[in-house]
Amino acid sequence: MNPDNIIQIGPLALALDRLVAVGLMLAFLTALDWIVRRYRVAAWQPAGLALLAGLVAARAGHVWQYRESYALEPVAALQAWLGGWNWHAGVAAAGLVLIVTLRRRKPVLAGLGVLAGLTLAWAGFLAAGESKSSLRLPQTLTLERVAAETAPLPPWRIGDLRGRPIVLNLWATWCPPCRREMPMLTQAAATERRAEILLVNQGEASAQITAFLRAQGLDPAHVASDPSGLLNEMTGAGALPTTLFIASDGTVRQVHTGEINRVQLDIAIRALERP
Incomplete structure (x- = not known):
């Protein structure tokens, strides 16, 4: 959508x-x-x-x-x-x-x-x-890692992820649908082999995100932070949660607005595999 x-x-x-x-x-x-x-x-x-x-x-x-x-x-x-x-x-x-x-x-x-x-x-x-989106995320776009509590880790750079499909889920700790889908998404991110899944928090401080993940018992390995909300503004996502499905060439193929379940996620990832 x-x-x-x-x-x-x-x-x-x-x-x-x-x-x-x-x-x-x-x-x-x-x-x-x-x-x-x-x-x-x-x-x-x-x-x-x-x-x-x-x-x-x-x-x-x-x-x-x-x-x-x-x-x-x-x-x-x-x-x-x-x-x-x-x-x-x-x-x-x-x-x-x-x-x-x-x-x-x-x-x-x-x-x-x-x-x-x-x-x-x-x-x-x-x-x-059905006209395909012409939106391409810039290769220079970087997302901060939330998992780096002990040793600093380099940020995710969209350009480094090119060559394989990417799924970006835009979320926030204050958003009830985001909170409901987080357990499923963190598990999918850890096991999915067809696409890179990143859960990108919008506009919140790293300490607040980390505290939320710890309280919920969620794995932070695939959680990123976009403190300025640049990605939300760039893609025109008007509500949270919003999930972006990006082809291997960097083109945004599909935008799912609202809560997503495991079946919808799998169907959209399969669509990314088609030319």
């Missing part, structure tokens, strides 16, 4: 794609209600059944498509509110339900026409947002 697709209202960050999806679903229900009344269809709630079938199929299709990632955390398959949908499967299921429930030729054609129109609108929205 690109930061441009986030609507910021004070401390609240709303995903534009979810707002558009909700709007299209409401339009579907409204249009189908008119069709049912126009053609006097006797079926019970065809629009609601089609929408429900579409949502279930879209979620199931996504979980099946990324089944290797969901094997890491099977319970995440039930956390549909975190996102993850295969809209092709959803549209197919909704269309099938419309055919079965509307039955007669005219209402079926009208219903499928509405579904097709809204599907094209959704496809156009997705296509407009």
Whole structure:
């Protein structure tokens, strides 16, 4: 998700794609209600059944498509509110339900026409947002190490990490979603071999970060500090936590705004491996 697709209202960050999806679903229900009344269809709630079938199929299709990632955390398959949908499967299921429930030729054609129109609108929205980011982090960007309590260690330099995918998670100790995802991210950073994962604190003092990590029993080995918040400003991340997925050439491929789970992290890292 690109930061441009986030609507910021004070401390609240709303995903534009979810707002558009909700709007299209409401339009579907409204249009189908008119069709049912126009053609006097006797079926019970065809629009609601089609929408429900579409949502279930879209979620199931996504979980099946990324089944290797969901094997890491099977319970995440039930956390549909975190996102993850295969809209092709959803549209197919909704269309099938419309055919079965509307039955007669005219209402079926009208219903499928509405579904097709809204599907094209959704496809156009997705296509407009899929232009690859041209943002490249400067090779001179450096991040301070937090783990250096005994002997000073050189900072991480983005240029030195080039040549392999990088995942940068922007976080702060005062951020509740950041605190929730930290145990998973520190463990993933220690075991992940496909990408370098760094947890980059934004704007807090090293002593405060170290105290937080010690109190939570978290490994500081992959925790970095960006005391000026330069990375947050440079990438346009409007909320914390934000996770940046950076290809081996230094291009920011994907931006995940909000809390991330192990499955979402794995799916995004797999995407970094593709050209």
